[in-house]
Amino acid sequence: MTVRRGRQGPDVAPGDPGAPAPLSGLGFDPVVAAAWLYYQDDLTQSEIAGLLGVSRATVVNLLGEARRRGVVHVALDPGAAGRVALARGLAARYGLADCVLVPDDGGASHPAERIGTAGAQLLARELRSGDRLGVSFGRTVLALSKALPAPSPPLRDIEVVQITGSLTAKDAFSPELCTLNVATRLQAHCNHLHAPMFVSSPTMRAMLTAEPPIAGHLALARSCNRVVFGVADLTIDGTIFQSGMFTPAEIAPYVARGAIAIIASHFVDIDGRPVDGAHHERLVGITLAELAAIPQRICVSGGPDKVNALHACLAGGYVTHLVTDERTARELLQQG
Template sequence: MPDGRSILKDGSASEATLAHVAMLYYREGLTQGEIARRTGVSRATIVNWLRLAREQNVVDIRIRGESFAASPLARHVAERFGLVDVYVAHGDADPLPPSAMLDRTAALGAQAMRDLLDDGDRLGVAWGETVLRMAKTFPTAQLPGLMVHQLIGSMYADQLFAAETCTIEIARRLGAGCRTLHAPAILSSGDLAARLRKEPVIAGQLAAFSGLTKALFSVGDVSDRTTLVAAGIGTTEDVAWYRERGAAGVLSCHFIDHDGQPMTGPLTDRTIGVAPEVLRNVPLRMLVVSGEEKLDATRALIRGGFVTHLVTDEASARILLDS
């Protein structure tokens, strides 16, 4: 039984008490009622303490990401497209709202990547809403030998899914080093971008991408609502130009056609970030994506050889398998 002094006057519990209760519940398998009787508090209090233990990271509940790659659906998609592994986030009996399904897929992506990371890895992180949702749910760890690299330059946007936000949060949760990219994602002219790429600091950061061991990214569609436009680093006119010429998706600010090949256009020379050919050479490349509107872009990235590991929702996985 925890020392009575660990229960504070307001009824809350010390970290030691939360850890003790969590150990009884998760490791020793006692029921909430049994713990309540043992500690001399109500069952409702135990329920609250277990919640606090999770929220305060006293206990870190992990489900092995590889378990989600063991389903027949995941194996069939991997075999169909020649991928190393596919992880499928399953839905409920009643369809989830798109945002809830995206949350579930992003959390699975975070867990899957955490399981694959080793101390000493060099992880490249892209940006966007999906990547930010992953960043917020990454299991905590202490990997001081891991270095997390921002793959695309910074942006001025009200949204919180900017590239540096995603990179810093993942590095923080993993106890890792962090290298942000100190340049805008899109410059006003190709000449200015070229000069910036030659600056020693920027040149060194870009050169470091060739040493990445793993990469984590999502993909944007080519609608007028794509994240590129939402973040204020591209216009609807820019997107329309690429879309009219066969673009299927946007990968780290680079437009990709339906065959999975990078396209040259008005934004190409103005972009500062990882080059598509460099990203394609990273040994482990994880795409995390949810929603039917991203299927064309997903197929394109797979065709282009950008993906070794895919994390997606069940409905998208079934459509991919049937296509």
């Protein structure tokens, strides 16, 4: 079937050089022609209307008739349908505004990389000019920061804000690197928190956070309208140990009091309630209550070790938009 563009409309007589070329071999069935052009040649409905010399509304009707006649059969991928049901189930259970699930790949890659990529796509879709975006840290947040596409058209007046103090032991998943990556991708203003994540004493924390530059930065973080963060589990191979943030001995008292996860450097129990302790009193960054007050809270996390940690984060109401993997979603829904 060949069709060429030209003058369209009732004033074009058959054989006129501006008329469409004949649809040879099809007997010019407009239903078949419209279906072929739309589903096989990937043309838009407006393009098809121009080629057939009809209105766009007529093209819509022709495509509907093609499905009714059986000219076109629409098949839904069972895997995709299952992911939709899982996502809706999670959203309903935890009161989420949106849930994005990454399909299982049989363990071929680390879930953090794939979840981070999906999170970057979600964040890119949500961002608007004038936004103030808070950024936490972790392996999945770092993957998101690397995968974030440059916005097109460019966004204006974006502020990217580090929401916790800096890590000094290892910088692989550091808050400052994650924040810088996101700001660079967005060509946005980068606001680093020039203070360590933990200081030597509660008194030092009170003094430091009272200093105008630090107090001003924390106020900026509290004023974010979006935030992206991950969830750390307390297993020995988790991010908190890889980053040098904690030693097993340091978290033992928190675990004894029921801690199951870390969100923005804060320990929480299985229901998402804060578990305070010596480190909490020395922490420089926004509080969990301040995190929960940010309007859009995008959590990127998943993997077999993160189910309980994610449940704690979701149960505590810290998430509005979740990006995780299919297996983790199933296990979350199976929990009582």
